[in-house]
Amino acid sequence: xxxxxxxxxxxxxxxxxxxxxxxxxxxxxxxxxxxxxxxxxxxxxxxxxxxxxxxxxxxxxxxxxxxxxxxxxxxxxxxxxxxxxxxxxxxxxxxxxxxxxxxxxxxxxxxxxxxxxxxxxxxxxxxxxxxxxxxxxxxxxxxxxxxxxxxxxxxxxxxxxxxxxxxxxxxxxxxxxxxxxxxxxxxxxxxxxxxxxxxxxxxxxxxxxxxxxxxxxxxxxxxxxxxxxxxxxxxxxxxxxxxxxxxxxxxxxxxxxxxxxxxxxxxxxxxxxxxxxxxx
Numbered sequence: 001x002x003x004x005x006x007x008x009x010x011x012x013x014x015x016x017x018x019x020x021x022x023x024x025x026x027x028x029x030x031x032x033x034x035x036x037x038x039x040x041x042x043x044x045x046x047x048x049x050x051x052x053x054x055x056x057x058x059x060x061x062x063x064x065x066x067x068x069x070x071x072x073x074x075x076x077x078x079x080x081x082x083x084x085x086x087x088x089x090x091x092x093x094x095x096x097x098x099x100x101x102x103x104x105x106x107x108x109x110x111x112x113x114x115x116x117x118x119x120x121x122x123x124x125x126x127x128x129x130x131x132x133x134x135x136x137x138x139x140x141x142x143x144x145x146x147x148x149x150x151x152x153x154x155x156x157x158x159x160x161x162x163x164x165x166x167x168x169x170x171x172x173x174x175x176x177x178x179x180x181x182x183x184x185x186x187x188x189x190x191x192x193x194x195x196x197x198x199x200x201x202x203x204x205x206x207x208x209x210x211x212x213x214x215x216x217x218x219x220x221x222x223x224x225x226x227x228x229x230x231x232x233x234x235x236x237x238x239x240x241x242x243x244x245x246x247x248x249x250x251x252x253x254x255x256x257x258x259x260x261x262x263x264x265x266x267x268x269x270x271x272x273x274x275x276x277x278x279x280x
Contacts, residue, residue, distance in 0.1 A: 204259030
């Protein structure tokens with residue numbers, strides 16, 4: 001099923017209204033429903049008022065407590081699954097301020113312990129040199145650029161928290177993309193080699209020509225097993241449905257089998273860095 005970006009926001013409001021309508025049709029007060037679901041009355045109120053995003057388990061509990069028919073429950077659960085997905089368009093992020101996005105990512109990084117990054121066409125900010133970070137934000141509004149660069153670089157401190165574990169899978173185009181000059185790119189690739197020696201960081205390299213399976217590829221990140229993001233040039237999609245997250249973890253595992261790690265990865269990265277220097 002194709003889901004349009006505006007449908008993602010609308011579905012949350014529709015879900016809240018539908019759950020309230022079903023409660024009223026069942027003749028239950030918010031307090032009665034809360035007791036049947038073993039939830040607080042305030043949580044039921046926030047769900048129905050579209051003040052909090054209910055999990056799929058929350059919705060299932062409410063539907064069981066209401067004695068909803070199988071057909072209606074199926075429709076509501078389909079809507080709930082869409083509501084678990086959030087579209088963040090780039091234009092809105094720029095209007096709100098790119099620093100808000102950086103703070104949001106920092107919050108995700110602080111609350112997560114296991115990270116999986118699949119990088120298709122560019123190096124992620126956590127692994128980027130200052131020159132690469134500045135170039136990646138070159139199209140940002142001038143009044144936002146300096147703060148966004150600073151926050152992006154500050155986020156890199158999370159890499160040195162040994163309680164957190166990172167796996168980065170980078171396709172060859174992501175490593176060799178000429179976002180910066182050839183000499184700066186050589187330094188960037190050297191930086192990847194250095195980070196790959198850190199015990200809590202695994203950097204895998206997928207050379208051109210490696211077959212990754214059917215279907216379109218896109219950059220994505222999985223935080224623990226609770227949240228995932230897929231990035232495009234126009235924005236990002238945030239997934240919270242466990243089924244979507246599990247699907248991305250399975251894809252990641254498949255891609256991981258095609259990647260080079262440790263000495264093999266460092267050897268290939270060193271070769272690419274030397275190629276940049278030879279071009280000067």
